Amino acid sequence: MTESQLKYFGTDGVRGIANEGLKPELALKLGRAGGAILTRHNDNPDRRPVVIVGQDTRISSEMLQEALIAGLLSVGVDVLNLGVITTPAVAYLVEALEADAGIQITASHNPAGDNGIKFFGQDGFKLSDELESEIEALLDGDGYEDLPRPSAKGLGVVSHYQEGAQKYLAFLQKTIPGDLSGFKLALDGANGATFDLLPRLFADLGADFKTMGTEPDGLNINDQVGSTHPEALIDMVKEGEFSAGLAFDGDGDRLIAVDENGEIVDGDKIMYITARFMNNQGRLKHQTVVSTVMSNIGFYKALEAQGIKSVQTQVGDRYVMEKMVEDDDNLGGEQSGHIIFRDWAKTGDGLLTALQLLFVMKETGQSLSELAADVTLYPQKLVNVKVPDKQAMMQNPALLAKIDQVEKQMAGDGRVLVRPSGTESIVRVMAEAKTEELVSAYVDSIVQVVEAEK
Numbered sequence: 001m002t003e004s005q006l007k008y009f010g011t012d013g014v015r016g017i018a019n020e021g022l023k024p025e026l027a028l029k030l031g032r033a034g035g036a037i038l039t040r041h042n043d044n045p046d047r048r049p050v051v052i053v054g055q056d057t058r059i060s061s062e063m064l065q066e067a068l069i070a071g072l073l074s075v076g077v078d079v080l081n082l083g084v085i086t087t088p089a090v091a092y093l094v095e096a097l098e099a100d101a102g103i104q105i106t107a108s109h110n111p112a113g114d115n116g117i118k119f120f121g122q123d124g125f126k127l128s129d130e131l132e133s134e135i136e137a138l139l140d141g142d143g144y145e146d147l148p149r150p151s152a153k154g155l156g157v158v159s160h161y162q163e164g165a166q167k168y169l170a171f172l173q174k175t176i177p178g179d180l181s182g183f184k185l186a187l188d189g190a191n192g193a194t195f196d197l198l199p200r201l202f203a204d205l206g207a208d209f210k211t212m213g214t215e216p217d218g219l220n221i222n223d224q225v226g227s228t229h230p231e232a233l234i235d236m237v238k239e240g241e242f243s244a245g246l247a248f249d250g251d252g253d254r255l256i257a258v259d260e261n262g263e264i265v266d267g268d269k270i271m272y273i274t275a276r277f278m279n280n281q282g283r284l285k286h287q288t289v290v291s292t293v294m295s296n297i298g299f300y301k302a303l304e305a306q307g308i309k310s311v312q313t314q315v316g317d318r319y320v321m322e323k324m325v326e327d328d329d330n331l332g333g334e335q336s337g338h339i340i341f342r343d344w345a346k347t348g349d350g351l352l353t354a355l356q357l358l359f360v361m362k363e364t365g366q367s368l369s370e371l372a373a374d375v376t377l378y379p380q381k382l383v384n385v386k387v388p389d390k391q392a393m394m395q396n397p398a399l400l401a402k403i404d405q406v407e408k409q410m411a412g413d414g415r416v417l418v419r420p421s422g423t424e425s426i427v428r429v430m431a432e433a434k435t436e437e438l439v440s441a442y443v444d445s446i447v448q449v450v451e452a453e454k
Helices: 024-038 061-074 087-096 129-140 142-146 163-173 197-204 231-240 267-280 297-305 317-327 350-364 368-372 390-394 397-410 436-453
Strands: 013-017 050-055 078-084 101-105 114-120 158-160 184-188 208-212 244-248 255-258 288-292 309-313 331-333 339-341 380-386 414-420 426-433
Touching (some): 024 101, 024 129, 061 078, 078 087, 087 101, 087 350, 129 142, 184 231, 197 350, 208 231, 231 255, 255 267, 267 288, 267 331, 267 350, 288 317, 309 317, 317 331, 339 350, 390 414, 397 414
Parallel strands (some): 184 244, 288 309
Antiparallel strands (some): 244 255, 331 339
16 A cells, blocks of 8 residues: 555645644534545434544644534534543544544644644544545535535534543553552653643552643643653653653654663664563564564664564554554554554554553563663664656666665665655655764765766
8 A cells, every 4th residue: 555645634644734734624524524424334323423533732623623523513423522632542432432433633743833633433443545535535526515414403412521531541551460659750741632641540550750741731732842852851861760751742642762861762662672572471473563664773683683573564653553454463663652552452552652661661670771772773864855756766777776786785784765755756765874974875875876867
């Protein structure tokens, strides 16, 4: 499956600058079209279709959510409004509440000015390309005007369902035995959707903790906090003698950890730590981890040393999940900290990942730095080059010859990845090698060929 080339939907729902590219008018239409398509399987006249809706803390989320809900109600869909909650909570609650679909208003780790709309089907999975295509066809086609417009008792009804958060937290706690007493944790909520869940979850599990990034004002989501900006958390860990630091992103589907020394433990290292533990327990299906092509070569070498196999997909958590389902694997994820534990969830979940990581620490008695020590991350460099025709460039004989030459020079102790952007006329040149000097030399030599041949 290739990256989405649809007009509205990208690899992670509909995204844009709020009130510019992503206007409330579009949210209304998405509510009508998405609601009609995602609830059409409901052929029981005695059961009204139900869609659950959540949002993150950015200032535009309320505006877009209200418009989206209006669209859903207008086609006769009942709505359970979850309020501010994480994206993985929405994915979980779709199934737990036996709803017809779930929708989250969020732009994840992006700045406050951006926003997005993510859809989940009745099964809790993100929508397939085919379903997204159907919704898009309705948005801009004649069929939109033919959508239902009931009146009076035919209209949908919205109910506030704040109990959803507690139901989700209870589920999380059941994914590990016992509690987390004895841990002293630094928690960064990114001023996002986890801001209220963090203290509730970790207090219930008996951990000692200190929080930051838990005072959202609508504009400070991901602003110098969270998984994309862990610098302040690193300082907190270094100053406070914590067992670990845990940084989430704006919608709570990612985790980046910080060890007791203030060193970053990224998604690759988290996958390795949990994969090794699960494999030793006989719980890692097929002794395999699924990751994207952007994972570090040091991660792959560490897995290989443990006898664990790896499978690579294109960039995007949805493609990781698709491959996991196809091969029936139960662990996968991305370097960015978007980790999928398929035994419990159908999307990446930062809070779930945090619990699994802490459980490994508790069971092994090892510190986070000790658990991550096996993974030596190679220096990585990425350069984006604008080209007139990205597909033609990918077939260019001079470029292919140069890539082959560099790979021979690496002799297995490095990696080259040259790929076209999914949305722009850009070729991305990435390499990994043992030293910064080597990786710069490799990337620069390939970029020179791309520039000369475009």
